[in-house]
Every structure is written in C-alpha cells, then in structure tokens.
Amino acid sequence: MKIFNFHLxxxxxxxxxxxxxxxxxxxxxxxSYYDPKKGADLYHEYLDQLEFADELGxxxxxxxxHHQTAYGMMPTPGVLAGALARRIKNGKLAILGRALPLVxxxxxxxxxxxxxxxxxxxxxxxxxxxxxxxxxHTMGMNPAESQERFLEAHDLIIxxxxxxGPFAFExxxxxxxxxxPWPRPYQDPHPPIFTPSSGSLSTIRWAAQHRYTYCQTLAPxxxxxxxxxxxxxxxxxxxxxxxxxQFAWSNAIYVAESDEKALRDVRPHLExxxxxxxxxxxxxxxxxxxxxxxxxxxxxxxxxxxAGRSTAxxxxxxxxxxxxxxNTVREKLAQYQDMAGFGISLTKTQFGTMPxxxxxxxxxxxxxxxxxxxxxxxxxxxxxxxE
Amino acid sequence: xxxxxxxxxxxxxRIKILRAGQGAPLVFLRGTDASDDWRPxxxxxxxxxxxxxxxxxxxxxxxxxxxxxxxxxxxxxxxxLFDHLGLTGVxxxxxxxxxxxxxELATRDTRRIASLTLVDAQGxxxxxxxxxxxxxxxxxxxxxxQFHDAKLGEAEIARRLVPESEDIRxxxxxxxxxTTWQPxxxxxxxxxxxxxxxxxxxxxxxxxDRLLPQAYAREWGRLIPGSKVEIIAACxxxxxxxxxxxxxxxxxxxxxxxxxx
Numbered sequence: 001m002k003i004f005n006f007h008l009x010x011x012x013x014x015x016x017x018x019x020x021x022x023x024x025x026x027x028x029x030x031x032s033y034y035d036p037k038k039g040a041d042l043y044h045e046y047l048d049q050l051e052f053a054d055e056l057g058x059x060x061x062x063x064x065x066h067h068q069t070a071y072g073m074m075p076t077p078g079v080l081a082g083a084l085a086r087r088i089k090n091g092k093l094a095i096l097g098r099a100l101p102l103v104x105x106x107x108x109x110x111x112x113x114x115x116x117x118x119x120x121x122x123x124x125x126x127x128x129x130x131x132x133x134x135x136x137h138t139m140g141m142n143p144a145e146s147q148e149r150f151l152e153a154h155d156l157i158i159x160x161x162x163x164x165g166p167f168a169f170e171x172x173x174x175x176x177x178x179x180x181p182w183p184r185p186y187q188d189p190h191p192p193i194f195t196p197s198s199g200s201l202s203t204i205r206w207a208a209q210h211r212y213t214y215c216q217t218l219a220p221x222x223x224x225x226x227x228x229x230x231x232x233x234x235x236x237x238x239x240x241x242x243x244x245x246q247f248a249w250s251n252a253i254y255v256a257e258s259d260e261k262a263l264r265d266v267r268p269h270l271e272x273x274x275x276x277x278x279x280x281x282x283x284x285x286x287x288x289x290x291x292x293x294x295x296x297x298x299x300x301x302x303x304x305x306x307a308g309r310s311t312a313x314x315x316x317x318x319x320x321x322x323x324x325x326x327n328t329v330r331e332k333l334a335q336y337q338d339m340a341g342f343g344i345s346l347t348k349t350q351f352g353t354m355p356x357x358x359x360x361x362x363x364x365x366x367x368x369x370x371x372x373x374x375x376x377x378x379x380x381x382x383x384x385x386x387e
Numbered sequence: 388x389x390x391x392x393x394x395x396x397x398x399x400x401r402i403k404i405l406r407a408g409q410g411a412p413l414v415f416l417r418g419t420d421a422s423d424d425w426r427p428x429x430x431x432x433x434x435x436x437x438x439x440x441x442x443x444x445x446x447x448x449x450x451x452x453x454x455x456x457x458x459x460x461x462x463x464x465x466x467x468l469f470d471h472l473g474l475t476g477v478x479x480x481x482x483x484x485x486x487x488x489x490x491e492l493a494t495r496d497t498r499r500i501a502s503l504t505l506v507d508a509q510g511x512x513x514x515x516x517x518x519x520x521x522x523x524x525x526x527x528x529x530x531x532x533q534f535h536d537a538k539l540g541e542a543e544i545a546r547r548l549v550p551e552s553e554d555i556r557x558x559x560x561x562x563x564x565x566t567t568w569q570p571x572x573x574x575x576x577x578x579x580x581x582x583x584x585x586x587x588x589x590x591x592x593x594x595x596d597r598l599l600p601q602a603y604a605r606e607w608g609r610l611i612p613g614s615k616v617e618i619i620a621a622c623x624x625x626x627x628x629x630x631x632x633x634x635x636x637x638x639x640x641x642x643x644x645x646x647x648x
Contacts, residue, residue: 136568137523144565283525287568288560296557 001337001374004060004094005053005363006250006346009046009080010277012353013038014070019276026069026134026280039073045356047080049349051087052360056367060092060125062346064196065099067131068138071277078112085119093120096196096215096346097127100157101149102139106174107181109153110160114185122186127194127215128154130203133285144289147202149173161190194248199227200291208234208242215248215346221319224249225340232341244343244379249336252321252348255365259324265358266323267312273352274310326369333370334377341379388430390440397471398444398464400452405440408433411501412474413642415440416465418483418509419521419563420533420547420625428627431635436478436642441468443488445562448555458484458510458566458574462491469499478642482506482627483598484567487577490607493588494580502645503588504638505607507596507624512573516602520571522564526556535595535623543628581610587645588614591637593622593629615641 015033019025050061063080066072074080077095084093093116098109117124130150136143152171156179159169165180185191196215197203207214208231216224228247235242252270256262286296315321322332333345349366350359390407405425413436415429425440432438444464445451454460465488469477477500481489486508493503521529527544534540548556588611592604601618608616617637619630626634 140569142564142568144561144568281523283523287522288557288564293554293557293561297553 001333001343001345001377002059002245003345003347003366003371003374004062004092004248005050005058006062006064006096006348007046007050007350008064008066008072008348009042009074010273010350010352011039011070011073012042012355014276014353016272016276016353019070019279024280024284025071025277027138027284029070031068033070043073043080045359046350047083047087049356049359049363050084053349053363053367054088054091056363057371058091058363058367059344060094060123061088062094062096062125062127064096064127065129065131067102067135069134078116081116081124082119085116088120088123092123092125094125094194095127096125096194097129099129099131099135099139100153101146102131102135102141103153106153106156107160107176107179110157111181111183113157113191114161114181114183117186117191118183120186122191124185124187124191125194126191127196128157128212129196130290132198133287133290134280136287136290137284142289143287145173146290151206158190161185196248196250199223200295201230202292204231205234207231209238211235211240211242211246213246213248213344215250215344217250218252218320221249221336221339224319224336224342228340228342244341247340247342248344248346249340249342250346250348252351253329253333253366253370254321254323254349254362255326255329255369256362257325259328262323262325262328263312263316266354269352269354269358270312270315270321270323271310271352274315277352326365329366329370330373333374334380337374337377338380338382343378345374388433390425390429390433390438395441395468395471398452398454398467400444401449402444402468403442403447405429405442406438408436408438410436411476411478411642412437412439413478413480413638414465414469414474416479416481416485416488417443418481418485418507418625419559419567420483426628426631428631428635431631432638435639439472439474441465443485443562445565446555446559448558451562451565455562455565458487459491461488461566462495465492466496466499475499476501478502478504478638478645480504480506480638481508483624484509484563486510487567487574490581490584490611491574491577493584493586494577497584497586500586502642503584503586503611504591504641505588506591506626506634507593507599508590508603508607509567509572509599510574510577511603511606511610512570512575513602513606516600518572518600519598521598522568522571532597533624534629535593535621536629539629578610581607582612584611584614587641589637589641590614590616591626591634592616592618593624593626594618594620595622596624598624 063077065077067075113126166178169176194213195207198217232242254266349362390405486505487510531540590607622630
C-alpha cells in the first residue's frame with residue numbers, strides 16, 4: 001500500500017459558534033472571520049507538515065481545491081504544490097484534484113500541471129474533479145454544464161499533453177486556434193490521473209473506462225468497498241481487471257499510545273471537522289444539473305441523516321477514520337484494505353482544529369508504527385469476498 | 388373554460404400548447420413556475436383573447452433541446468413558433484423568465500407582435516438593488532418569496548409541491564439553471580438593444596416583488612421607448628396569481644387600445 005499524506009489546509013481558527021449559527025462554513029460564512037496573520041502561520045505550518053511527511057517516508061503528499069470556505073484554504077492548489085515542488089524530494093506530489101469545469105480556460109491547468117511534473121521530474125500526480133456543488137455558486141459556473149465541461153476540458157488537456165502542437169481545438173465550450181503548450185509533461189505520455197469523487201456512478205464508469213485511479217472521498221468503509229466494487233464491475237465490462245493501484249481511499253488517521261488516549265486527543269478536532277468545517281446547506285450542494293435528478297432525490301432523502309451531529313466514536317465505528325493505538329490502527333487499516341481492495345491510502349494527519357505539534361507527533365507515530373508494516377502490502381482476499 | 392391541448396413538433400423538440408378563447412391572439416409565456424395547469428387569470432383573459440400558452444421547450448418532462456443554451460435561444464424558438472402557427476397581431480405577455488424571453492424576442496423581430504407586456508420580468512441587472520437568489524433556497528422558500536400574501540404562498544406550496552410532479556420540477560430546474568444561472572437571471576447584452584422594441588409596451592410589476600424589486604420596473608420603462616409602467620400594490624412577483632383581476636384588467640385595457648384591425 002502507498003500511503004500519501006493528504007492535507008485540506010483548513011482555517012483552524014474558524015469561529016465554530018458562528019458556523020453553527022450560520023449553518024455553513026462555505027460561501028456565506030463571511031471572510032471577515034479570516035485573520036491573515038493567523039492564516040499565514042497556518043499555511044507555513046501546513047506546508048512544513050507536508051515537507052515533514054516526505055522526510056518521514058510517506059509515499060507522497062497531496063493537496064486539493066475548494067473555494068470560499070474555512071474547510072480548506074487552497075482555492076489555487078497549484079500555488080501550494082509549487083511551494084512544495086522543490087522540497088518534496090522523494091515522494092509523489094499530487095493535486096487531488098483541480099476542478100476542470102470551474103475555469104474558462106482549461107489549458108491553464110494543462111500548463112500548470114506540466115510545470116509541476118517538470119519541477120518534480122516526473123513525480124507529479126494530476127487529479128481531475130468537477131468540484132462540489134457549492135463551487136458552481138462561488139465560481140459562477142453553470143452547474144447544468146458541469147458534466148459536459150468536465151469531459152471536454154479533460155479531452156483538451158490530454159490532447160494538449162499528447163498531441164504534437166500547434167493544433168486547433170474546437171469544442172462546444174473551449175475553442176482555441178492554437179494549442180501548443182510549453183512545457184510538455186515530464187512523464188510520458190503524461191502524469192498519472194486520479195479522479196476523486198463522492199461516488200457518482202457516471203464518474204466511476206468514466207474513470208474505469210480510462211483506467212484512472214479512483215479516489216473515494218470521506219465515506220464509511222462499507223460504502224467505499226461498495227463503490228470500488230462498482231468500479232471493478234465496470235472495468236470488467238471494459239474488458240480488463242482493475243488492480244489495487246486504481247483505488248485510493250481518502251481517510252484520516254490518528255495514532256497515540258492507547259486507544260483511549262487517541263480518542264481523547266482527537267475528539268475536539270475530529271468533531272469540529274465533521275460538524276463545523278464540513279457543514280453546508282444541502283441546497284448549496286445540489287445546484288440543478290450538477291447531479292442527476294435521481295441523485296438529488298437521494299440527497300433530499302438523506303437530509304435527516306445529515307442533520308445529526310457526528311461523534312468521534314461514530315466516525316471510528318463506521319470506518320470513516322482510523323483512531324487508536326499502533327496495533328489498533330494497523331489492524332483496522334489492514335482489515336479495511338482487504339475489505340475494499342485499495343492500494344493507496346490518502347491519509348489526513350491534520351483535520352479540523354488540530355494544532356501543529358499534535359499533527360507532527362501523529363505523523364511521526366504513523367511513520368514509525370504504520371508505514372513500515374504496509375510498504376508492499378496488497379489487499380488479501382477476505383472470507384466475505386471469497387464467498 | 389377548459390383549454391384545448393395540442394402538441395407542436397418544431398426545431399427538433401415537442402412542446403405542449405394550451406389554447407382557449409376567441410379574439411386577438413395573446414401568447415402568454417410563463418416564468419420558472421411553468422407547470423401546465425390552467426390558472427384563473429388565463430380563463431379571464433380567454434373571455435377576450437385567443438389565449439395561447441406554450442410550455443417552454445425542455446420543460447414538463449420533455450428532453451432539453453440540443454440548441455438550448457441561453458434565453459436568447461428561446462426567443463428565436465418562439466419566433467419560429469409564431470411563424471409556424473401563422474400568428475399575427477400577437478399580444479405577447481411574459482412573466483418572470485417568460486418576460487425575459489418576450490423582451491429578447493421583441494428586440495429581434497416585432498412583425499407579428501401587436502403589443503408587449505412584461506410582468507416582473509427577469510433579464511436586466513441593476514447595481515445595488517438587492518434581489519433574491521432562487522437557486523439558494525428550498526422549493527418551499529422559493530414559492531413563499533414569490534408572494535406578498537403569505538397565505539397565498541402556502542396555498543401555492545400545497546398545490547405545486549406534490550410528489551407526482553417532483554421529477555418534472557427537478558428537470559425544469561436543470562433547464563432554468565442552464566438558461567439563467569450565469570449571469571444570474573439576466574443577460575448583459577439585452578439592455579443594449581431594448582431601444583429596438585417598436586411596439587406598444589406595458590410593464591406590470593408587483594409593488595412588493597422581493598425577487599426583483601420595483602426599481603427593475605422603472606429600468607425596463609426607461610430602456611423601452613414609450614413604454615408604460617403599472618405598479619400593482621400589495622402584490623409580489625406573481626401578479627397574474629396574486630392580483631388576478633387587476634392584472635387581467637391592465638393587460639386587457641392595454642391590448643384593446645392597441646388591437647390590430
């Protein structure tokens with residue numbers, strides 16, 4: 001298993017009471033709550049953490065993109081990846097991912113990613129996403145065009161990376177007389193492509209068709225396993241067998257001396273993450289056309305489920321996060337790997353309000369107690385899977 | 388009076404048309420509430436006009452036409468429809484999004500139009516005038532916000548938000564987003580050409596419209612040469628429903644004065 005250190009870079013000093021009152025940490029949570037002095041310190045701490053992860057032997061580091069939210073301070077992840085590109089000496093550098101439909105000119109993403117691939121001499125991983133629903137409000141893009149724009153932007157970027165330029169591109173949304181980007185990617189034909197998603201069937205099918213690594217965003221392990229199974233079935237239909245490196249599970253891990261201490265330490269930060277930083281109005285999240293009518297109906301039905309507060313115990317029990325002693329964490333990670341069959345773990349070592357020193361201790365513990373045990377570990381067939 | 392229902396196949400799509408009454412043709416373009424039911428205001432109008440209510444392409448469970456990207460596409464489609472139906476001397480009335488379509492249409496070609504009535508129409512942007520974002524509220528709230536009288540809003544919620552129509556409503560929303568999401572509810576190019584509208588134009592507005600405050604009525608009035616602005620008191624975004632009699636009287640009187648012989 002490859003274990004990446006994934007960061008969301010939350011604004012850890014967010015006013016949790018204000019978020020509760022407003023019912024969201026996205027879009028309408030006023031940016032007057034952002035203190036640049038505190039924010040600057042956080043950026044440096046978070047970048048230090050990712051550089052530290054590389055020194056500790058994590059297989060890679062990853063950042064992502066969200067807009068107008070305290071949940072994550074990386075609206076232009078390329079800037080953060082650029083800051084990391086000369087410091088990450090060993091592992092991969094991944095942006096998981098950039099939201100293709102949110103830009104008017106996807107060639108800028110082809111260029112940005114190609115630079116990062118050159119800077120890392122071929123250790124860059126390119127993540128392509130559509131962005132979440134609220135981003136169609138904050139970026140002023142039409143959600144009804146999201147799917148089509150994503151597919152067209154993807155085609156344009158792949159062509160820009162692989163077709164000798166200059167050539168003309170005439171799409172419905174993107175039209176260029178000249179496509180001839182410099183630099184070209186370092187990797188041949190292009191960086192590996194990861195597709196993070198919350199599990200929409202169309203994305204799963206599309207990723208399977210292109211053999212892109214599918215990353216499941218934060219979800220209970222049972223549903224992760226179900227989603228990966230769907231991908232495998234789709235891969236079968238496309239005439240090949242999917243391998244573990246095509247599956248990445250996005251999780252959070254916290255290790256301490258004992259299960260009790262780990263839970264005690266992690267509770268306020270994990271619960272702030274799940275209940276405040278993630279808080280968003282369901283209407284914001286489901287703009288028309290962003291998902292199918294069926295998905296919107298499913299989301300509406302889930303409204304009551306989303307209303308309750310998550311506890312740390314609940315998130316641990318459902319296998320959304322792994323928290324505990326070294327033994328517990330190793331056992332669960334192995335068990336979950338066998339259950340879901342992933343070859344990549346995208347692991348947050350910081351979440352919510354967790355402070356710098358605690359994160360570093362967690363990183364050290366994971367590097368010492370977890371990484372060595374999973375170095376070449378592949379999913380083992382489980383009894384349930386064999387049946 | 389029950390309307391006659393028919394279907395027209397045109398421009399690679401199929402639309403439903405409800406039609407009732409006799410007299411000069413009055414085409415009523417609905418707003419985003421587009422459902423295919425026949426409201427009392429249409430009955431009233433049908434006493435004096437040949438009332439024609441087309442369902443917008445892509446609404447009512449029909450697939451979204453390939454050519455539909457923006458409101459201007461609807462305007463061109465309705466010009467095709469008027470040709471197809473051979474209509475002349477049309478009194479064109481549009482509410483909300485339908486008003487936007489009607490205005491776009493009238494900047495292009497008024498040869499078949501006798502008069503234009505815009506009712507709480509979308510399509511313009513005024514700096515500094517607060518408007519509501521209907522994409523950022525629940526379906527219930529979106530309806531409540533359309534009415535000045537809260538009781539009417541409740542009645543509309545009960546009437547419209549029924550489980551049987553959920554799929555159609557959600558599909559309509561996709562078409563509404565496709566055409567009005569960005570820029571949100573207006574087209575910056577429209578105002579440049581409103582001076583081209585050369586038919587008598589009436590602007591009808593609910594004084595208490597929270598979606599588009601009445602400053603918008605004045606702006607339409609300013610931009611369309613010779614147009615007349617009528618503000619209906621104690622009325623929200625939906626004068627045809629909230630103040631049926633006043634709305635029908637205004638439209639009828641205006642059209643009667645400008646009837647094409």
